[in-house]
Amino acid sequence: MRPSYTLSDRTVGLLFIAPFVTAALFFMIYPVAEAIRMAFYSYNPLRPELSTFVGLANFEYIFRDPLFWDSFWQATVWTFLSIVFQTVFGVGIAMLLHQALAGMAIFRGLLLFPYIVPTVVIALIWRWIFNPEIGVVNHALQGAGLINEPIYWLSTPSMAMASTIMLNVWKYMPFVVICVLARLQTVPLELYDAAKVDGAGIVRRFLDVTLPQLKEVLIVVIVFRTIWTFNKFEEIYLLTKGGPGTSTFNLAVYSFEQSIANLRLGVGAATGVVMMVMLSLGSIIYLRVSGFGEDERAS
Numbered sequence: 084m085r086p087s088y089t090l091s092d093r094t095v096g097l098l099f100i101a102p103f104v105t106a107a108l109f110f111m112i113y114p115v116a117e118a119i120r121m122a123f124y125s126y127n128p129l130r131p132e133l134s135t136f137v138g139l140a141n142f143e144y145i146f147r148d149p150l151f152w153d154s155f156w157q158a159t160v161w162t163f164l165s166i167v168f169q170t171v172f173g174v175g176i177a178m179l180l181h182q183a184l185a186g187m188a189i190f191r192g193l194l195l196f197p198y199i200v201p202t203v204v205i206a207l208i209w210r211w212i213f214n215p216e217i218g219v220v221n222h223a224l225q226g227a228g229l230i231n232e233p234i235y236w237l238s239t240p241s242m243a244m245a246s247t248i249m250l251n252v253w254k255y256m257p258f259v260v261i262c263v264l265a266r267l268q269t270v271p272l273e274l275y276d277a278a279k280v281d282g283a284g285i286v287r288r289f290l291d292v293t294l295p296q297l298k299e300v301l302i303v304v305i306v307f308r309t310i311w312t313f314n315k316f317e318e319i320y321l322l323t324k325g326g327p328g329t330s331t332f333n334l335a336v337y338s339f340e341q342s343i344a345n346l347r348l349g350v351g352a353a354t355g356v357v358m359m360v361m362l363s364l365g366s367i368i369y370l371r372v373s374g375f376g377e378d379e380r381a382s
Contacts, residue, residue, distance in 0.1 A: 115359070118352045118355050118356060119352075119356055121348060121349055121352040122141055122142070122349060122352040122353040122355070122356045123136060123137065123138060123139070123141070123349070124136055124137060124141075124349050125137045125140070125141070125347075125349050126347075126348040126349045126352075127346050127347075127348070128346060128348060129346060137349065141347075141349045141350050141352070141353035142353050142356075142357070144350055144353075145341075145350060145353055145354055145357065150329060150332065150337065151334075151337060151354070153329060153332065154329070154332040154333055154334050154336065154337040155334055157244070157330070157331065157332055157333055158313055158332075158333035158334045158335075160244070161244065161247060161248060161251075161312070161319075161331075161333055162309060162312045162313045162333075164248050165248050165251045165252055165255075165308075165312050166305060166308050166309055166312060168248070168252045168256075169251075169252050169255060169256045169258075169259050169308060170259060170301065170304070170305060170308075172252065172256055172259075173256050173257075173258075173259025173260045173263055173304075174259070174263050174297070174301075176194070176256070176260050177259070177260045177263035177264040177267060178263075178267065178293070180194070180260065180264055181264060181267045181268065191264075194257050194260055194261075195257055195261075197253055197254045197255075197256070197257055198254065198255070198257040198258060200254075202254070202317045202318060202321065203317070203321060205250065205254060206250070206317070206318060206321030206322050207321070209246070209250050209322060210237070210322060213236035213237055213246055215233040215234065215235045215236065215238070216233065218236070220234075220236070221233045221234055221236075237322065237323055237326075237327075238327055239327070240327055240328070240330030240331075241330075243322075243323050243326065243327060243330055243331050244330065244331050246322065246323070247318060247319050247322055247323060247331055250318050250322060251312060251315065251318055254318070255308065255311075255312070258304070258308065259304055259308065262300055262303075262304050263297060263300060263301070263304070265300075266296065266297055266300040267293075267296075267297070270292070270293070270296045274292045274296075275288055275292055278291060278292050302369075302370065302373050305369075306366050306369060306370065309362075309365070309366075309369075310362050310366065313333070313334070313335075313358070313362060314335055314358065314362075315333070315335060316333075316335035316336060316339060319331050319332075319333060319335075319336055320336055320339070325340070334354055334357075334358050335358075337354060338351040338352075338354040338355055338358075339351065341354065
């Protein structure tokens with residue numbers, strides 16, 4: 084007779100979570116810890132044997148570098164405008180897709196297209212779209228009589244920044260739409276019926292019913308999108324390479340240039356640590372100010 088072995092629920096739970104914990108330690112915790120360690124060293128990847136501890140020298144360097152502060156300001160503008168447009172358009176499109184109309188499932192499926200296409204493919208397509216000579220954007224604007232001369236979208240600092248913002252909004256707005264649409268489908272219809280009985284119009288129902296129901300979702304979405312957008316590297320680098328000049332540098336591009344182009348991995352790591360601290364503090368302050376979770380604690 085074979086002996087029977089039974090595992091407790093706690094042991095089973097630990098076994099199930101062990102692979103995730105192992106992967107997190109290897110792919111998340113270790114890189115962060117290594118970046119923090121490297122931020123205090125002068126490290127050249129071509130001469131690793133010459134690595135030396137320099138303390139806070141890397142942080143002093145970036146805080147004295149005007150390009151760091153320019154990159155910080157440009158990253159802030161890029162992130163803020165991207166999040167604003169993603170949120171506004173995302174909520175609007177989610178409300179349209181929430182309508183019970185024929186064929187709406189097709190549009191919901193097409194919505195995912197920008198989100199699933201590889202970024203490098205999108206960047207190459209957008210470089211062609213914004214081409215001043217053969218791009219479809221200038222061709223359409225000139226054909227409509229809105230402009231007389233081609234606009235150099237990626238060669239003018241202000242237009243290059245606008246182009247990267249448009250790319251980011253177009254690609255990641257589906258994330259906002261999906262989250263908001265999922266929440267809209269759980270809002271009780273009785274709330275809208277009661278608002279109609281009270282004489283509330285479309286705008287009033289949106290302000291008094293829809294927005295309060297979307298508050299928790301929008302807070303989480305804005306936090307995640309802010310973190311991801313502020314850290315974004317590939318869209319800007321593939322579209323403009325931080326140019327013209329350094330007009331579209333953000334801190335991720337600045338860190339890359341310091342690490343790879345200038346072979347200052349310590350400076351690049353210090354920039355990453357500063358970004359991590361700023362985003363962590365900013366997220367905590369935003370969640371506290373926005374009152375996230377207060378309704379659950381009050382109940």
